[in-house]
Amino acid sequence: MTGEPVLQIDNLESYYGPIMAIRGVSLEVRKGQIVTVLGANGAGKTTLLRTISGVMNPAKGTILLNGEPIHGREPDAIVAMGMVHVPEGREIFPLMSVAENIAMGAYVRRDTSAVRRDEEMVYGYFPMLGERRGQQAGTLSGGQQQMLAIGRGLMAAPKIMLLDEPSLGLSPLLVEEIFAIIRRLNEEQGVTIVLVEQNARVALEVADYGYVMETGRIVMADTAHTLENSKDIQAFYLGVREETQRGQRRWKQRKTWR
Template sequence: MADTLLAVANLETYYGPIMAIRGISFAVPERSVVTILGANGAGKSTILKTVSGVMDPQKGTVTFAGREIQGMDPDKVTRLGISHVPEGREVFPFLSVRENLLMGAFTRRDVAGVAEDLELVYSYFPVLRSRAEQRAGSLSGGEQQMLAISRALMARPRMMLLDEPSLGLSPRLVKEIFEIIARINRERGVTVLLVEQNANMALHIADYGYVLEVGRIVMEDTCPRLLEKEDIKEFYLGMKESGVRGTRRWKRKKTWR
């Protein structure tokens, strides 16, 4: 595999007295798509927030492109080339779509490059072009998600952190958005760290996956292999094996506990 772009080691982050991440280590190779799966409250978003600097870790290190960035202010982290697409989109509701996109390019000075990238995201999401002068708050949920991803792309990042891009979207839209994420990774060479509850989608576009439960990583493997694991199938993909008698009479326990 290629060089590691982002490495997290022994990370511990607290919400007040509550330990949200309990010593996590993982690595994201350059130009790959890595996903972190987990249920509600497993600590997925906390990991992303710690990486992007919104939360400060108690212990551990975050290394991006050979530089330790834990505890840095989020605007500095963004300048280093990490774009965070937050959970719940978080667009600027009273700015127009175009202004939102320009804010994404806030850190950049090259006017020509920004205009070029504006065209690029419009080609990824044509609907944004037709809504360019509308207020972002008036967009539908799916369009806002497209806007949030595009806005992050406008910074021409080396790495994107995506927090539950499928949240609250129709299955067709989810598919569309994931296809774009795969394209961004393939065509632009942007490294992606994807956090998802929709394990099926995530495992199909990612190269490598980690499974997070209550603040710990309990399993990691390449995505094709994760897809084959019984526990993943049962608890994350919702596929039930049919037993010898056709119906199961016992509840299976997760084997990693």
């Protein structure tokens, strides 16, 4: 299942103005993996993805894509190298039709016949989008917009996809549907996936490997299976309550990584 590393990040530091949002993050993603980055609000997950995809420039550190340094490059160059970022909050083009949104996903590509084939593939994964090709994207529902954002990302023919909170604001049923598609994309198309999530339960279910971020640092890294069974993750991200000897919940719990 896992192959050579496609994405290697070493000691990355990134700032929002004077605020240090990423404080020395290192991680590795191997070919064919689904890697999840978990963390609460403000942990720096989105900043990490934006820095990887080139929308933000890191202050320090290196990012290697297939062994080639990409830190500080413009996002269009990085998309052309086969890494696409599906942003948080369904950033679609609201006044364009669904089909035009999908077409924009292939902006960096010139191979028309392959693009057409991928269009059909996207509509195959998301039949709902095919039915609504002509509809203005801004009028789609939230879940449909999320599917459109993922479908549009696929049109760049990515080898690696950065998904930022695909479950944000969606009903549990839709979350399940979208995660099933993510898994299929990984298995059938061989797309390596970096999945940033607050919803640790669904993320750990699909992921092979997981990182936990807190205030700009990676505090835990292990296989998804181990993380799922870790007491800390269960207590802080999965909401599992541990009964103490007195039969009450302990509110003053300490995380072991601190």
